[in-house]
Amino acid sequence: MLKAIEAMLGGTLVSLAVFFLTLVAALPLALPLALARMSRSRVLSGAVNGYLLVMRGTPLILQLIFVYFAPYYLFGLSYDRFTAVILAFALNYAAYFAEIYRGGIEAVPRGQWEAAKVLGFTRAQTFFRIVLPQVIKRILPPMGNEVITLVKDTALAQTIGVAELFRAAQNASARQFSTAPIFVAGVFYFVMNWAVSAAFARAERRLAYYR
Protein backbone atom coordinates (compact mmCIF):
# COMPACT_ATOMS: atom_id res chain seq x y z
CA MET A 1 0.00 0.00 0.00
CA LEU A 2 2.88 2.34 0.80
CA LYS A 3 4.21 1.86 -2.70
CA ALA A 4 0.78 2.60 -4.11
CA ILE A 5 0.57 5.81 -2.12
CA GLU A 6 4.03 6.81 -3.29
CA ALA A 7 2.94 6.30 -6.92
CA MET A 8 -0.22 8.25 -6.27
CA LEU A 9 1.73 11.15 -4.76
CA GLY A 10 3.78 11.19 -7.95
CA GLY A 11 0.54 11.22 -9.94
CA THR A 12 -0.75 14.04 -7.76
CA LEU A 13 2.25 16.16 -8.75
CA VAL A 14 1.35 15.64 -12.41
CA SER A 15 -2.28 16.53 -11.68
CA LEU A 16 -1.19 19.67 -9.84
CA ALA A 17 1.07 20.61 -12.75
CA VAL A 18 -1.85 20.25 -15.17
CA PHE A 19 -4.03 22.25 -12.79
CA PHE A 20 -1.67 25.20 -12.29
CA LEU A 21 -0.40 25.40 -15.87
CA THR A 22 -3.99 25.38 -17.14
CA LEU A 23 -4.86 28.26 -14.82
CA VAL A 24 -1.74 30.22 -15.77
CA ALA A 25 -2.66 29.92 -19.45
CA ALA A 26 -6.46 30.09 -19.32
CA LEU A 27 -6.99 32.92 -16.83
CA PRO A 28 -5.28 35.56 -19.01
CA LEU A 29 -6.37 34.00 -22.34
CA ALA A 30 -10.02 34.33 -21.30
CA LEU A 31 -9.81 38.12 -21.04
CA PRO A 32 -9.22 38.91 -24.74
CA LEU A 33 -11.81 36.24 -25.55
CA ALA A 34 -14.39 37.95 -23.33
CA LEU A 35 -13.59 41.39 -24.77
CA ALA A 36 -13.73 40.05 -28.34
CA ARG A 37 -17.07 38.39 -27.55
CA MET A 38 -18.40 41.81 -26.49
CA SER A 39 -16.83 43.58 -29.46
CA ARG A 40 -18.99 45.79 -31.65
CA SER A 41 -17.47 44.03 -34.67
CA ARG A 42 -19.99 41.37 -35.70
CA VAL A 43 -17.23 39.32 -37.38
CA LEU A 44 -15.02 39.23 -34.31
CA SER A 45 -17.75 38.58 -31.78
CA GLY A 46 -19.34 36.02 -34.09
CA ALA A 47 -16.06 34.15 -34.55
CA VAL A 48 -15.39 34.08 -30.81
CA ASN A 49 -18.96 33.06 -30.12
CA GLY A 50 -18.48 30.11 -32.49
CA TYR A 51 -15.31 29.15 -30.65
CA LEU A 52 -17.06 29.33 -27.28
CA LEU A 53 -19.93 27.19 -28.57
CA VAL A 54 -17.59 24.48 -29.81
CA MET A 55 -15.36 24.44 -26.71
CA ARG A 56 -18.29 24.36 -24.32
CA GLY A 57 -20.47 22.18 -26.50
CA THR A 58 -18.18 19.19 -26.98
CA PRO A 59 -16.60 16.91 -24.37
CA LEU A 60 -13.20 17.91 -23.03
CA ILE A 61 -12.07 14.30 -23.45
CA LEU A 62 -12.80 14.55 -27.18
CA GLN A 63 -10.93 17.87 -27.42
CA LEU A 64 -7.93 16.27 -25.71
CA ILE A 65 -7.84 13.49 -28.25
CA PHE A 66 -8.29 15.94 -31.11
CA VAL A 67 -5.53 18.30 -29.93
CA TYR A 68 -3.08 15.45 -29.52
CA PHE A 69 -3.88 13.36 -32.59
CA ALA A 70 -5.07 15.88 -35.18
CA PRO A 71 -1.60 17.31 -35.92
CA TYR A 72 -0.35 13.75 -36.41
CA TYR A 73 -3.09 12.68 -38.81
CA LEU A 74 -3.09 15.97 -40.70
CA PHE A 75 0.62 16.77 -40.91
CA GLY A 76 2.42 13.73 -39.50
CA LEU A 77 3.52 15.82 -36.52
CA SER A 78 3.71 14.27 -33.09
CA TYR A 79 4.51 16.16 -29.95
CA ASP A 80 4.71 15.89 -26.20
CA ARG A 81 1.57 14.45 -24.55
CA PHE A 82 1.80 16.67 -21.51
CA THR A 83 1.98 19.78 -23.72
CA ALA A 84 -1.11 18.56 -25.54
CA VAL A 85 -2.96 18.20 -22.23
CA ILE A 86 -2.11 21.77 -21.18
CA LEU A 87 -3.05 23.09 -24.61
CA ALA A 88 -6.43 21.34 -24.66
CA PHE A 89 -7.25 22.22 -21.05
CA ALA A 90 -6.25 25.86 -21.51
CA LEU A 91 -8.31 26.25 -24.69
CA ASN A 92 -11.31 24.61 -23.04
CA TYR A 93 -11.18 26.39 -19.70
CA ALA A 94 -10.50 29.78 -21.29
CA ALA A 95 -13.89 29.42 -22.99
CA TYR A 96 -15.70 28.92 -19.69
CA PHE A 97 -13.72 31.65 -17.97
CA ALA A 98 -14.41 34.06 -20.85
CA GLU A 99 -18.15 33.72 -20.38
CA ILE A 100 -17.80 34.29 -16.64
CA TYR A 101 -15.65 37.38 -17.29
CA ARG A 102 -18.21 38.67 -19.77
CA GLY A 103 -21.00 38.28 -17.25
CA GLY A 104 -18.91 40.12 -14.68
CA ILE A 105 -17.97 42.96 -17.01
CA GLU A 106 -21.54 43.44 -18.19
CA ALA A 107 -22.74 43.56 -14.59
CA VAL A 108 -20.69 46.69 -13.88
CA PRO A 109 -23.09 49.62 -14.32
CA ARG A 110 -22.60 51.86 -17.34
CA GLY A 111 -22.42 54.81 -14.95
CA GLN A 112 -19.01 53.61 -13.79
CA TRP A 113 -17.63 53.93 -17.32
CA GLU A 114 -19.33 57.30 -17.74
CA ALA A 115 -18.07 58.71 -14.44
CA ALA A 116 -14.53 57.62 -15.33
CA LYS A 117 -14.79 59.11 -18.81
CA VAL A 118 -15.96 62.47 -17.52
CA LEU A 119 -13.07 62.45 -15.03
CA GLY A 120 -10.66 62.04 -17.94
CA PHE A 121 -9.55 58.45 -17.39
CA THR A 122 -8.48 56.71 -20.59
CA ARG A 123 -10.43 53.60 -21.61
CA ALA A 124 -7.55 51.38 -20.52
CA GLN A 125 -7.31 53.11 -17.13
CA THR A 126 -11.06 52.82 -16.71
CA PHE A 127 -11.00 49.13 -17.50
CA PHE A 128 -8.03 48.13 -15.37
CA ARG A 129 -8.47 50.48 -12.41
CA ILE A 130 -12.22 50.97 -12.15
CA VAL A 131 -14.03 48.10 -13.86
CA LEU A 132 -11.76 45.07 -13.46
CA PRO A 133 -11.47 45.23 -9.65
CA GLN A 134 -15.26 45.20 -9.44
CA VAL A 135 -15.44 42.37 -11.96
CA ILE A 136 -13.05 40.23 -9.91
CA LYS A 137 -15.22 40.61 -6.84
CA ARG A 138 -18.36 39.65 -8.75
CA ILE A 139 -16.92 36.61 -10.53
CA LEU A 140 -15.20 34.93 -7.60
CA PRO A 141 -18.11 32.56 -6.77
CA PRO A 142 -18.61 31.23 -10.34
CA MET A 143 -14.84 31.06 -10.85
CA GLY A 144 -14.58 28.96 -7.69
CA ASN A 145 -16.99 26.49 -9.27
CA GLU A 146 -14.96 26.21 -12.46
CA VAL A 147 -11.64 25.84 -10.68
CA ILE A 148 -13.04 23.04 -8.52
CA THR A 149 -14.22 21.30 -11.68
CA LEU A 150 -10.75 21.73 -13.16
CA VAL A 151 -9.18 19.84 -10.27
CA LYS A 152 -11.41 16.87 -11.03
CA ASP A 153 -11.04 17.20 -14.81
CA THR A 154 -7.27 16.69 -14.55
CA ALA A 155 -8.17 12.98 -14.37
CA LEU A 156 -8.95 13.17 -18.09
CA ALA A 157 -5.25 13.69 -18.90
CA GLN A 158 -4.78 9.91 -18.78
CA THR A 159 -6.90 9.64 -21.94
CA ILE A 160 -3.84 10.45 -24.01
CA GLY A 161 -1.46 8.63 -21.71
CA VAL A 162 -0.37 11.21 -19.16
CA ALA A 163 0.00 9.36 -15.86
CA GLU A 164 -1.75 11.59 -13.37
CA LEU A 165 -3.32 10.78 -10.01
CA PHE A 166 -6.31 8.78 -11.20
CA ARG A 167 -4.24 6.63 -13.55
CA ALA A 168 -1.79 5.93 -10.72
CA ALA A 169 -4.71 4.88 -8.52
CA GLN A 170 -6.13 2.60 -11.21
CA ASN A 171 -2.74 0.99 -11.74
CA ALA A 172 -2.34 0.39 -8.02
CA SER A 173 -5.87 -0.96 -7.88
CA ALA A 174 -5.15 -3.46 -10.67
CA ARG A 175 -1.93 -4.59 -9.02
CA GLN A 176 -3.56 -5.11 -5.62
CA PHE A 177 -6.87 -6.53 -6.89
CA SER A 178 -8.51 -3.90 -4.67
CA THR A 179 -10.57 -0.77 -5.20
CA ALA A 180 -9.04 0.85 -2.11
CA PRO A 181 -6.51 3.01 -4.05
CA ILE A 182 -9.37 4.50 -6.08
CA PHE A 183 -11.03 5.71 -2.90
CA VAL A 184 -7.72 6.98 -1.56
CA ALA A 185 -7.44 9.01 -4.79
CA GLY A 186 -10.88 10.37 -4.00
CA VAL A 187 -9.55 11.64 -0.68
CA PHE A 188 -6.63 13.28 -2.53
CA TYR A 189 -9.00 15.14 -4.87
CA PHE A 190 -11.13 16.16 -1.95
CA VAL A 191 -8.15 17.61 -0.08
CA MET A 192 -7.05 19.55 -3.16
CA ASN A 193 -10.51 21.00 -3.60
CA TRP A 194 -10.77 21.80 0.06
CA ALA A 195 -7.67 23.94 -0.44
CA VAL A 196 -9.21 25.54 -3.55
CA SER A 197 -12.42 26.36 -1.64
CA ALA A 198 -10.41 27.81 1.24
CA ALA A 199 -8.42 29.99 -1.18
CA PHE A 200 -11.60 31.33 -2.78
CA ALA A 201 -13.28 31.93 0.57
CA ARG A 202 -10.20 33.87 1.64
CA ALA A 203 -10.23 35.94 -1.56
CA GLU A 204 -13.94 36.72 -1.09
CA ARG A 205 -13.30 37.82 2.48
CA ARG A 206 -10.45 40.06 1.34
CA LEU A 207 -12.74 41.79 -1.15
CA ALA A 208 -15.61 42.10 1.31
CA TYR A 209 -14.45 45.57 2.39
CA TYR A 210 -16.78 47.16 -0.16
CA ARG A 211 -20.15 46.49 -1.70
Place this chain on the structure above:
Amino acid sequence: MDVVTVEHLSKSFGTLEVIKDISFSVPAGEVLAVIGPSGSGKSTLLRSVTHLEQVSGGTIHVAGQCMVRDGVYADPATLRSICLRVGLVFQNFNLFPHFSALRNISEAQVRVLGRSRREADERSRSLLAKMGLADKAASYPFELSGGQQQRVSIARALALDPAVLFFDEPTSALDPELTGEILKVIRSLASERMTMVVVTHEMQFAREVADRVIFMDGGVIVEEGPAAEVIGNPRMDRTRSFLSRFGGAAR
Protein backbone atom coordinates in the same frame (compact mmCIF):
# COMPACT_ATOMS: atom_id res chain seq x y z
CA MET B 1 -16.92 85.35 -21.61
CA ASP B 2 -19.03 82.31 -22.34
CA VAL B 3 -17.84 79.04 -20.84
CA VAL B 4 -20.33 76.97 -22.79
CA THR B 5 -21.89 77.82 -26.14
CA VAL B 6 -24.28 75.50 -27.94
CA GLU B 7 -25.48 76.31 -31.45
CA HIS B 8 -28.15 74.48 -33.43
CA LEU B 9 -27.65 71.29 -31.47
CA SER B 10 -29.67 68.29 -32.56
CA LYS B 11 -29.67 64.73 -31.35
CA SER B 12 -31.61 61.71 -32.49
CA PHE B 13 -31.84 58.17 -31.21
CA GLY B 14 -32.67 56.30 -34.39
CA THR B 15 -35.67 58.11 -35.82
CA LEU B 16 -36.58 59.73 -32.51
CA GLU B 17 -35.45 63.33 -32.40
CA VAL B 18 -34.84 64.20 -28.74
CA ILE B 19 -33.10 67.55 -29.21
CA LYS B 20 -34.22 69.87 -31.99
CA ASP B 21 -32.01 72.77 -32.98
CA ILE B 22 -31.15 74.09 -29.53
CA SER B 23 -28.89 77.10 -28.96
CA PHE B 24 -27.83 78.71 -25.69
CA SER B 25 -24.74 79.88 -23.87
CA VAL B 26 -23.52 80.02 -20.31
CA PRO B 27 -21.37 82.99 -19.30
CA ALA B 28 -18.63 82.50 -16.70
CA GLY B 29 -19.93 82.61 -13.16
CA GLU B 30 -23.53 82.00 -14.10
CA VAL B 31 -25.80 79.39 -12.61
CA LEU B 32 -28.17 78.08 -15.26
CA ALA B 33 -31.07 75.83 -14.32
CA VAL B 34 -32.60 73.57 -16.93
CA ILE B 35 -36.15 72.52 -16.10
CA GLY B 36 -38.83 70.60 -17.94
CA PRO B 37 -40.90 67.44 -17.88
CA SER B 38 -39.44 63.92 -18.18
CA GLY B 39 -38.49 63.13 -21.74
CA SER B 40 -38.10 66.80 -22.63
CA GLY B 41 -34.46 66.17 -23.62
CA LYS B 42 -32.80 68.03 -20.76
CA SER B 43 -30.71 65.10 -19.56
CA THR B 44 -29.71 64.27 -23.14
CA LEU B 45 -28.69 67.89 -23.57
CA LEU B 46 -26.42 67.65 -20.53
CA ARG B 47 -24.99 64.33 -21.68
CA SER B 48 -24.28 65.80 -25.10
CA VAL B 49 -22.42 68.78 -23.73
CA THR B 50 -20.33 66.47 -21.50
CA HIS B 51 -19.63 64.18 -24.47
CA LEU B 52 -21.44 61.16 -23.05
CA GLU B 53 -23.69 61.21 -26.11
CA GLN B 54 -22.71 61.80 -29.73
CA VAL B 55 -24.79 64.64 -31.15
CA SER B 56 -26.33 64.41 -34.61
CA GLY B 57 -25.60 67.98 -35.57
CA GLY B 58 -24.66 71.40 -34.28
CA THR B 59 -21.71 73.10 -32.64
CA ILE B 60 -20.54 72.99 -29.01
CA HIS B 61 -17.76 75.06 -27.46
CA VAL B 62 -16.65 74.38 -23.90
CA ALA B 63 -14.05 76.40 -22.01
CA GLY B 64 -12.79 78.05 -25.17
CA GLN B 65 -12.34 74.83 -27.11
CA CYS B 66 -14.44 73.44 -29.89
CA MET B 67 -15.85 70.00 -29.06
CA VAL B 68 -17.98 69.58 -32.15
CA ARG B 69 -18.53 71.82 -35.17
CA ASP B 70 -21.55 71.21 -37.41
CA GLY B 71 -21.78 67.65 -36.14
CA VAL B 72 -18.08 66.89 -36.69
CA TYR B 73 -16.14 66.07 -33.52
CA ALA B 74 -12.67 67.35 -32.65
CA ASP B 75 -9.72 64.95 -32.46
CA PRO B 76 -9.49 62.65 -29.40
CA ALA B 77 -6.74 64.71 -27.75
CA THR B 78 -8.87 67.87 -27.87
CA LEU B 79 -11.92 65.99 -26.62
CA ARG B 80 -9.94 64.70 -23.69
CA SER B 81 -8.57 68.10 -22.81
CA ILE B 82 -12.13 69.46 -22.90
CA CYS B 83 -13.17 66.60 -20.62
CA LEU B 84 -10.70 67.86 -18.03
CA ARG B 85 -12.37 71.28 -17.96
CA VAL B 86 -15.83 69.83 -17.36
CA GLY B 87 -17.26 68.32 -14.19
CA LEU B 88 -20.42 66.24 -14.09
CA VAL B 89 -22.44 65.20 -11.06
CA PHE B 90 -24.76 62.28 -11.77
CA GLN B 91 -28.22 61.60 -10.46
CA ASN B 92 -27.10 58.31 -8.92
CA PHE B 93 -23.62 59.47 -7.88
CA ASN B 94 -21.63 56.77 -9.72
CA LEU B 95 -18.93 56.73 -7.08
CA PHE B 96 -16.34 53.98 -7.46
CA PRO B 97 -17.44 51.43 -4.84
CA HIS B 98 -13.98 49.88 -4.37
CA PHE B 99 -12.35 53.20 -3.47
CA SER B 100 -12.66 55.09 -0.19
CA ALA B 101 -14.23 58.55 -0.32
CA LEU B 102 -10.73 60.04 -0.31
CA ARG B 103 -9.49 57.86 -3.14
CA ASN B 104 -12.63 58.52 -5.19
CA ILE B 105 -11.61 62.18 -5.16
CA SER B 106 -7.85 61.64 -5.51
CA GLU B 107 -7.64 58.96 -8.18
CA ALA B 108 -8.29 61.15 -11.23
CA GLN B 109 -6.00 63.87 -9.88
CA VAL B 110 -3.19 61.30 -9.75
CA ARG B 111 -3.93 59.28 -12.89
CA VAL B 112 -5.22 62.03 -15.13
CA LEU B 113 -3.65 65.28 -13.94
CA GLY B 114 -0.43 63.64 -12.77
CA ARG B 115 -0.51 65.16 -9.30
CA SER B 116 1.43 63.33 -6.62
CA ARG B 117 -0.63 61.11 -4.32
CA ARG B 118 0.20 63.39 -1.37
CA GLU B 119 -0.77 66.56 -3.17
CA ALA B 120 -3.96 64.93 -4.43
CA ASP B 121 -4.94 63.60 -1.01
CA GLU B 122 -4.34 67.01 0.52
CA ARG B 123 -6.65 68.62 -2.01
CA SER B 124 -9.21 65.84 -1.52
CA ARG B 125 -9.20 66.32 2.25
CA SER B 126 -9.78 70.04 1.92
CA LEU B 127 -12.67 69.38 -0.47
CA LEU B 128 -14.13 66.78 1.90
CA ALA B 129 -13.90 69.33 4.71
CA LYS B 130 -15.65 71.87 2.54
CA MET B 131 -18.44 69.34 1.95
CA GLY B 132 -18.71 68.75 5.70
CA LEU B 133 -17.31 65.24 5.35
CA ALA B 134 -13.86 65.65 6.91
CA ASP B 135 -14.42 62.54 9.04
CA LYS B 136 -15.51 60.36 6.11
CA ALA B 137 -12.24 60.21 4.16
CA ALA B 138 -11.73 56.52 4.89
CA SER B 139 -15.36 55.48 4.41
CA TYR B 140 -16.44 53.45 1.41
CA PRO B 141 -19.45 54.61 -0.61
CA PHE B 142 -21.71 51.86 0.77
CA GLU B 143 -21.08 53.21 4.26
CA LEU B 144 -22.35 56.68 3.34
CA SER B 145 -25.88 58.03 3.04
CA GLY B 146 -27.11 59.12 -0.38
CA GLY B 147 -26.56 62.77 0.49
CA GLN B 148 -23.03 62.06 1.67
CA GLN B 149 -22.28 60.05 -1.47
CA GLN B 150 -23.54 62.90 -3.63
CA ARG B 151 -21.33 65.36 -1.75
CA VAL B 152 -18.32 63.10 -2.32
CA SER B 153 -19.16 63.02 -6.01
CA ILE B 154 -19.36 66.81 -6.12
CA ALA B 155 -15.94 66.95 -4.44
CA ARG B 156 -14.65 64.42 -6.98
CA ALA B 157 -15.78 66.68 -9.83
CA LEU B 158 -14.36 69.82 -8.19
CA ALA B 159 -10.98 68.19 -7.59
CA LEU B 160 -10.06 68.59 -11.26
CA ASP B 161 -10.76 72.35 -11.09
CA PRO B 162 -13.36 72.34 -13.87
CA ALA B 163 -14.32 75.51 -15.71
CA VAL B 164 -17.94 74.44 -15.52
CA LEU B 165 -19.85 71.99 -13.39
CA PHE B 166 -22.90 70.14 -14.69
CA PHE B 167 -25.51 68.55 -12.43
CA ASP B 168 -27.90 65.94 -13.79
CA GLU B 169 -30.84 65.94 -11.37
CA PRO B 170 -28.47 65.78 -8.40
CA THR B 171 -31.23 65.33 -5.81
CA SER B 172 -33.62 63.02 -7.66
CA ALA B 173 -32.21 59.83 -6.13
CA LEU B 174 -32.29 61.25 -2.60
CA ASP B 175 -34.86 61.18 0.18
CA PRO B 176 -36.52 64.58 0.52
CA GLU B 177 -34.76 65.25 3.82
CA LEU B 178 -31.37 64.71 2.16
CA THR B 179 -31.89 67.01 -0.81
CA GLY B 180 -31.35 70.05 1.40
CA GLU B 181 -27.71 69.23 2.06
CA ILE B 182 -26.97 68.98 -1.67
CA LEU B 183 -28.79 72.19 -2.49
CA LYS B 184 -26.81 73.89 0.28
CA VAL B 185 -23.55 72.80 -1.35
CA ILE B 186 -24.65 74.03 -4.78
CA ARG B 187 -25.76 77.31 -3.21
CA SER B 188 -22.35 77.80 -1.61
CA LEU B 189 -20.61 77.02 -4.91
CA ALA B 190 -22.84 79.60 -6.57
CA SER B 191 -21.74 82.19 -4.04
CA GLU B 192 -18.15 81.45 -5.12
CA ARG B 193 -19.15 82.24 -8.73
CA MET B 194 -18.69 78.68 -9.92
CA THR B 195 -20.16 78.31 -13.41
CA MET B 196 -22.88 75.67 -13.16
CA VAL B 197 -25.61 74.10 -15.25
CA VAL B 198 -28.17 72.29 -13.13
CA VAL B 199 -30.88 70.03 -14.52
CA THR B 200 -33.40 69.94 -11.71
CA HIS B 201 -36.97 69.40 -10.57
CA GLU B 202 -36.45 71.63 -7.53
CA MET B 203 -38.31 74.72 -8.69
CA GLN B 204 -37.94 76.64 -5.45
CA PHE B 205 -34.22 76.00 -5.55
CA ALA B 206 -33.90 76.95 -9.22
CA ARG B 207 -35.70 80.19 -8.51
CA GLU B 208 -33.47 81.05 -5.57
CA VAL B 209 -30.07 79.98 -6.82
CA ALA B 210 -30.13 80.09 -10.62
CA ASP B 211 -29.40 83.32 -12.45
CA ARG B 212 -31.18 82.07 -15.50
CA VAL B 213 -33.63 79.29 -16.29
CA ILE B 214 -34.23 77.33 -19.47
CA PHE B 215 -37.55 75.52 -19.75
CA MET B 216 -37.42 72.62 -22.20
CA ASP B 217 -40.21 70.56 -23.64
CA GLY B 218 -40.31 68.19 -26.58
CA GLY B 219 -36.63 68.71 -27.38
CA VAL B 220 -36.81 72.49 -27.76
CA ILE B 221 -36.27 75.48 -25.47
CA VAL B 222 -39.77 76.79 -24.82
CA GLU B 223 -38.79 79.67 -22.60
CA GLU B 224 -35.56 81.16 -21.36
CA GLY B 225 -34.82 84.06 -19.06
CA PRO B 226 -34.01 85.27 -15.55
CA ALA B 227 -35.04 82.70 -12.96
CA ALA B 228 -37.51 84.96 -11.20
CA GLU B 229 -39.28 85.69 -14.50
CA VAL B 230 -39.45 82.21 -15.98
CA ILE B 231 -40.51 80.54 -12.74
CA GLY B 232 -42.29 83.45 -11.11
CA ASN B 233 -44.03 84.90 -14.13
CA PRO B 234 -43.81 82.62 -17.17
CA ARG B 235 -44.87 84.00 -20.54
CA MET B 236 -45.66 80.74 -22.28
CA ASP B 237 -48.74 78.61 -21.58
CA ARG B 238 -46.65 75.44 -21.72
CA THR B 239 -44.32 76.73 -19.01
CA ARG B 240 -47.24 77.85 -16.88
CA SER B 241 -48.99 74.47 -17.07
CA PHE B 242 -45.75 72.66 -16.23
CA LEU B 243 -45.02 74.91 -13.25
CA SER B 244 -48.57 74.70 -11.96
CA ARG B 245 -47.90 71.05 -11.15
CA PHE B 246 -45.26 72.21 -8.67
CA GLY B 247 -47.83 73.61 -6.28
CA GLY B 248 -48.35 77.14 -7.45
CA ALA B 249 -44.69 77.96 -8.02
CA ALA B 250 -45.92 80.07 -10.94
CA ARG B 251 -47.24 82.82 -8.76
